[in-house]
Amino acid sequence: MKHFILGILGFVSMTAHGQTQVSMCKTSGIVDRITCPSNAVDISGPHITRKVKYALPAGKTPKSGWPTVVIYQGSFFEVEFSRQRILPFGGYNEIRLIQSLLDHGFAVVAPPAISGVAWMTNLIGVEYELSEDFYFVQELLKNMKAGTFGKLNMNRLYATGISSGGYHSSRMAVTFPGTFKAIAVESASYANCKGPICFIPQNISENHPPTLFLHGEHDSVVPVGTMLDYYERLKNAGVETEAVIDATAGHQWIDEAPELITNWFLAHP
Numbered sequence: 001m002k003h004f005i006l007g008i009l010g011f012v013s014m015t016a017h018g019q020t021q022v023s024m025c026k027t028s029g030i031v032d033r034i035t036c037p038s039n040a041v042d043i044s045g046p047h048i049t050r051k052v053k054y055a056l057p058a059g060k061t062p063k064s065g066w067p068t069v070v071i072y073q074g075s076f077f078e079v080e081f082s083r084q085r086i087l088p089f090g091g092y093n094e095i096r097l098i099q100s101l102l103d104h105g106f107a108v109v110a111p112p113a114i115s116g117v118a119w120m121t122n123l124i125g126v127e128y129e130l131s132e133d134f135y136f137v138q139e140l141l142k143n144m145k146a147g148t149f150g151k152l153n154m155n156r157l158y159a160t161g162i163s164s165g166g167y168h169s170s171r172m173a174v175t176f177p178g179t180f181k182a183i184a185v186e187s188a189s190y191a192n193c194k195g196p197i198c199f200i201p202q203n204i205s206e207n208h209p210p211t212l213f214l215h216g217e218h219d220s221v222v223p224v225g226t227m228l229d230y231y232e233r234l235k236n237a238g239v240e241t242e243a244v245i246d247a248t249a250g251h252q253w254i255d256e257a258p259e260l261i262t263n264w265f266l267a268h269p
Helices: 086-101 132-146 166-175 224-235 257-267
Strands: 012-014 020-022 026-028 034-035 037-043 049-055 067-071 107-110 153-162 182-186 209-215 241-246
Touching: 034 086, 037 132, 067 086, 067 166, 086 107, 086 153, 086 257, 132 153, 132 166, 153 166, 166 182, 182 257, 209 224, 209 257, 224 241
Parallel strands: 067 107, 067 153, 153 182, 182 209, 209 241
Antiparallel strands: 012 020, 026 034, 037 049, 049 107
């Protein structure tokens, strides 16, 4: 398995458009809370309306619109745009990721799962294409294209998430082919896997987007071997993929996630 390490990003950095950008997020308090300015809009599926949080980078909107990262929440923890350092599952690294993406010129859209619980991609007895989530994602993408979140570049969409959100990021590759330029899967595996129960198709489409995997070696919720099986299937299919395993981490956003994910998306314009 190939590993790679990228440098730590500075406070002043280059954006996806090659411009110098000063962080729009603020760190405050003795608990090191990071807060990034955000907004929210209501998006309705066939039966349920969800409040979708989002943030746009500082500065002038590019003519083609902002490249955009959709962050799918993990189980029970909705994505927040203000987090303090002491959080379970490496939650502080999630706000660090949001800060890094915004500072590099990516818009961030953060839809919640139903009732803030989990995505339906891998629920037993649920056919995803008939689920509330499937229709919700279609409506979300339609609103993104229509300008509900500001001017977004629909030719430069990316997806990431942890745990349930990681499975749902894989779902974007499986069910919405050609929509996302690249994805990053943290502490998860193939779209319909369920923790240690994981059956990955032998033949994966070669148009599967480039995929970065991040995982803790001591993950007892989603065993690292299930991710490695997915990684190997992509390699065998000729899909660009990388995997980074943190030898000290469990089921969590690893500390390197903000830098690695940002650079992965920057490398796939």
